[in-house]
Amino acid sequence: MTELTPLQNLWLTETVRLREEHAGPLDDLEANRLARAAGGDLPGRIQRRALWLAERDGLTAALKHWLQGARLALVLLMIFAVLSGAGLAFAALGQTPVNVFWALGSLLGINLILLLSWALGLIFAGEHGATLGRLWLWLSEKLARDAKAAQLAPALLLMLQRKKLNRWALGALVNGLWLLAMFSALILLLTLMATRRYGFVWETTILGADTFISITQALGYLPSLMGFNVPTVEMIRASGNGALDIESARQAWASWLVGVLVVYGVLPRLLLALLCFWRWNRGKASLRLDLNLPGYAQLRERLMPTSERLGVNDPEPAQLHRVESQAGELASEGALLVAIELDEQRPWPPALPKNVNNAGILDSRESRHKLLEQLSRFPPARLAIACDPRRSPDRGSLALIAELARNAGATRVWLLQAPPGEGLDAERLGDWHVALQQLELPFADCAPMNWLESGHD
Template identity: 40%
Template sequence: MPQHSLKDYWITETLRLREEHWGPIEDATLLHQIRHSTEPVSHKIIQRAALIAKRDGLAATIEKWSANARLAFWAMALLAIFAGIGMAASALGTGHVNLLLALVALLGLHAITYVFWLLSFLAPYHGGTLLGQAWLWLGKKLARGPDATLAPQAFINILNQNNGLRWLLSAISHGIWVVMMAAGIMTMLALLAARQYTFGWETTILPVSSFVSITQGIGFLPHLLGFSIPSADIIQQSSGLQTAGPESQAIWSSWLIGAVMVYGLLLRLASLLLCLWKTRQAMRQIQIDATLPAYAGLVDRLSAHSEHIGVDAPAPALQTARRNTNLALAPAGSPLVVGLELSPRAPWPPFALSATVHDQGKLESREQRHQLLAHMTRQTVPALLIVCDAAQTPDRGILHFITDLSNLASRTDIYLQSGHGEAENRLQLWKERLQQAGFGIEQLHETQKTLPQWIQAS
């Protein structure tokens, strides 16, 4: 059995397309969680995608598109039921049934589409059956939002790896035909039970002997399943020149239903089962291609050996002094206060801190952020206060970093420092974005008065 499900590969491909369109996603905390795993790189890529999808709501988007795709299928199935009812009603008419025209009405379009489906295997794949493409088109139309449009494209990409899309769309098409044929047969049984019909062959130029051969040939397979097949005498009596008795009409009814059952319903049902089996086989062989250009940098970042492998040569002397970016990390179990995106002129700390609170200072570099994330991953942080400058615009990167820090602390509060003018205008934007990221209004503070007691000195 495969270690990962179709949904795992689907999420991974959707994330790959998303990063191709809108650039890399902030994942520093997630990489710390999975980098040292002993699993293959392809499994790490899938694990990273699952964590990001859960954090950013991408998994919910895929679930919504899946629900819309199922809705599209059931809508098409409902239309197929009405089509089957109409097909059977038009084939039987009001009284006398022309058997040749009835067969064309019941099996003609089905036979043509089935032959075209068989012939499609003789040519390169170009998109699948008409009904399958209609289902895919309808599912795309129901998608809303930029990520939702990537979900069906990712679905197509992963199934195209092993020709699985052809078999899935074929299964959709055969499934719709099964519903249509079943509805047609049920309608025929209801009409034949409630009304009186006569059956006959009608022709001007064909001899009666030709109808004998056609009837017995068509009825051979249904007869093996117990359906009646008319004798030569009954066929000759149904040429329109004579009137057949009630027993003959019952035999013709059984023959017609048997023909639709075997050459319509059962044929489509067998094809549906074949396509589902082939689709399942294709899904079992889905793999992540770690050699794709989109994964080139990610593979290196997911490899544990990329962090530190020792010194292979002495470093040259520095020509200029560098600012020390190391943090004074807190001991395990200490509450933390940290500043993000604060102005260098802003006073720090913004207020007197309790003796039990560890001051991590302002984070001014990427190295400091990674160092703090790594520390919080290894240590228990019971409470965290993040101080932000409300005069800055809350971009996606800083929101992701705040969320990553929050996921590593038992409790998180955010203090939005606001002054006058432009900071006041952006304060509401900060609140909206943070609430969209999952923070409660009780976690957001505009003034020191609402901060939790553990932060400030008494």
């Protein structure tokens, strides 16, 4: 089974729960048995069951595709953030001479408005940033190109909402992208200032010079503590009449503009991104299954039963699942012959080579359960399953054959000949052939003794 992170394990478990909640119980007899055989507490067994079903039904592969789509969607959003930040820098320095407060509004206006909106939403609603989050989820699903991936996003959101982690995950995404935009604007602003000469002015019709002097000094106080220059009162007052052709004035205004961008644009987003990422990691480590949910509560008796129950109780699936051996996860060795529901008229077992063991005839729930438990711990390298084709290939028999095959290195089905004087029903034999072909298991009407003994025909 594919190695997954703890968060991805919980995610797939929640996806399987939602799937069963909307579409009904899955065919999970083998998954339940393997979960019981692995032992552990109830949450561990629920996860093992869900991961086995997810692997069988393609949800694990869908998760991989979704994560690939999510990474690509994030790259696209990062590219958009970089271009947006560059656009802000070009807009800020697009005038000649540069109006310092117009430039400041271009660099910080939208950022500060959305930052305030995000903070208020976090405090009062906890869901702000959902638009950007939905855009990312939508892009992730589209880029995944897997129909089964559509079930993953709702499961992730429901799982995170229980611990209110969605606000921190979205916060890390929103603030991270805005940090990238602000950093892009800062880099381009420095590049333009390093390669071109700009003059700085301020203009007003209704405000006085003293107002602009106070605003400039107030905004420059925190940047000045970090070493950025602030224009003097004389420079500020003189810049109201036109751009000063003095190098020190240009450098002071440029340093002030860069300092204000760093302190009020870059640093808040950096600190918020780090805060959200820290809260996300801390909350992620505390995620657990909610065993009070109906979907999990119903599994308690099946995965940690007070008494074992065997048999086929689930509705018939739309199609049989392809058999894939899992014996490679454990060391498999030896050969085994087993028969399914033979009548007393047929002598059994046949003569067997010394290195081939006889597992007897499976004709009861107890015998099936005992053998399956044994095979889950000690899978044989080769398994031959003898069937009487005079019986119909019902769902229970085929499910048992598939489950036995999944616990062996290699499997062959032996369709026994009819007793002397009795023929086989051609239509029923054809049904067996079709069913075994659907399971992708090799079958024959002769005893596979050479193959059991040596692995070769």
